[in-house]
Amino acid sequence: xxxxxxxxAGKRWRKVPHIPYLSFAPSAWTLSLVYAGGGLNSLGGIAIxxxxxxxxxxxxxVGSQSPIYSGFGGGLSKLAPNGKPLSPxxxxxxxxxxxxxxxxxxxxxxxxxxxxxxxxxxxxxxxxKTGRPLSPETGYDFDxxxxxxxxxxxxxxxxxxxxxxxxxxxxxxPGGDASKGRVLGRTVDGxxxxxxxxVKAPFHLAIDQQDRIWVTNSGSDTVTRFPxxxxxxxxxxxxxxxxxxxxxxxxxxxxxxxTESSSSR
Numbered sequence: 001x002x003x004x005x006x007x008x009a010g011k012r013w014r015k016v017p018h019i020p021y022l023s024f025a026p027s028a029w030t031l032s033l034v035y036a037g038g039g040l041n042s043l044g045g046i047a048i049x050x051x052x053x054x055x056x057x058x059x060x061x062v063g064s065q066s067p068i069y070s071g072f073g074g075g076l077s078k079l080a081p082n083g084k085p086l087s088p089x090x091x092x093x094x095x096x097x098x099x100x101x102x103x104x105x106x107x108x109x110x111x112x113x114x115x116x117x118x119x120x121x122x123x124x125x126x127x128x129k130t131g132r133p134l135s136p137e138t139g140y141d142f143d144x145x146x147x148x149x150x151x152x153x154x155x156x157x158x159x160x161x162x163x164x165x166x167x168x169x170x171x172x173x174p175g176g177d178a179s180k181g182r183v184l185g186r187t188v189d190g191x192x193x194x195x196x197x198x199v200k201a202p203f204h205l206a207i208d209q210q211d212r213i214w215v216t217n218s219g220s221d222t223v224t225r226f227p228x229x230x231x232x233x234x235x236x237x238x239x240x241x242x243x244x245x246x247x248x249x250x251x252x253x254x255x256x257x258x259t260e261s262s263s264s265r
Contacts, residue, residue: 038077038085039092045103047113049128052081055113057101062090073100073119076126086131093131097139098124103204104152104162108176116149116162123149123162123171123178140178146171151204151215155228161213163202170199170215172231184231195232199224204256216253223253 007014014021042059049055058074075094078087087093099120106114111128122139123146126132147166154160160173164183173181185192185199192198201219207228208214215224226234239253 033083035079035083035085037089038079038087039075039090040077040079040085041074043077044101045105045115047105047107049107049113053086054079054081055105055107057103057105057115058092059100059102059118073098073117076101076105076113076115076131078131093126093133095137096124096126096133096135097122097137097141098126098133099139102148102150104150106152106154106160108154108158108160110158110176112176114152114154114160114162114176116152118148118150121146121148121166123152123160123173125176135178140171140173140181142171142181142183145169145183151202153205153207155207155211159228161205161207161228163199163205163215165201165203165218168199168201168219170197170202170231195230195234197224197226197231197234198236203254206256214256216256218252218254221253223256 039058039062040056041062044057044059046054046056056077058077061072061074064072075092075098077092080086097120098115098117100118101115102118104116107128108114112134113126113128115124117124117139120139122141124139125134127134147164150163150165152162158175160176162171164171169183170185171181172184184194185197187193187198199215200217202215203218205213205215211228212225213228217224221240222236222238224234224236
C-alpha cells in the first residue's frame with residue numbers, strides 16, 4: 001500500500017466494504033492472532049516449554065463469577081505452537097492445589113511445570129507432558145504459612161524459588177524437592193531472621209550469570225539481591241519512584257530480567 005485514496009470531494013468517507021479504514025499508511029504493520037480454549041481466562045504469567053508449547057496461568061475459571069481471592073480460581077492452560085488447545089476445555093489442568101494462579105509459572109528441565117497460586121496460597125507442580133498434577137491436593141503450602149503467591153523460577157541447577165507476595169517471604173525448594181523446602185526472608189519484631197534478607201511484597205525474580213537471585217519488592221521502591229547459595233547475605237537497592245499515573249506515583253518495581261552480562265558489584 002504505497003498510497004491510500006482520500007475521500008471524494010465533498011464526502012467525509014470513501015465507499016469501502018468495511019469501516020473504519022486507514023487514512024494514511026503506517027510505518028509498520030502488525031497482524032495479531034487471538035487464541036482461545038483450553039481453559040484460557042484472565043491470563044497471568046506465561047511460559048514456553050522445550051517443544052514450543054505455551055503454558056498459561058488462568059486467574060479465574062471460565063464462566064465463574066469469582067473475585068480474585070475467592071470463588072472458583074482457574075488452573076493452567078496449554079496451547080500447541082500453532083495455537084491448538086491441549087488442555088481441557090473450560091477447566092484447563094487442575095488439581096495439585098492450584099487455585100487462581102497469578103504471574104508465577106516456570107518450566108523445569110525435568111519436564112515439570114511449576115506455578116504459584118494467589119487464592120490457593122501455595123506452590124503447584126504439573127507433569128509437562130500429561131498435565132497431571134504432581135503436588136498434593138493442598139499444594140505445597142508449608143502448613144498454611146504461605147500467603148498470596150506470585151513469581152517463581154527454576155534455576156539452571158534445578159532449584160525452585162517462589163515469592164510469597166502476601167506474607168513477605170521467599171520459598172526455596174532445593175532441586176525442586178518440597179520435602180527439603182524452606183521459607184526464607186521472615187522477620188521478627190521488624191528484624192530479618194535470615195541474615196540481612198528482608199523483602200516487602202516480593203513480586204518477581206530472576207537469576208543472573210553469577211548465580212545471584214534478584215527480587216522486586218512491589219511494596220517498596222527497592223530490589224533485593226542475594227547469592228543463591230547464601231540468601232542471608234542480601235543487599236537492597238533503591239530504584240526510585242516508578243510512575244503509575246500522572247497524579248498517583250507508585251514506588252512499586254514489579255517486572256525483572258537478568259542480562260547475559262551482569263554487574264560484578
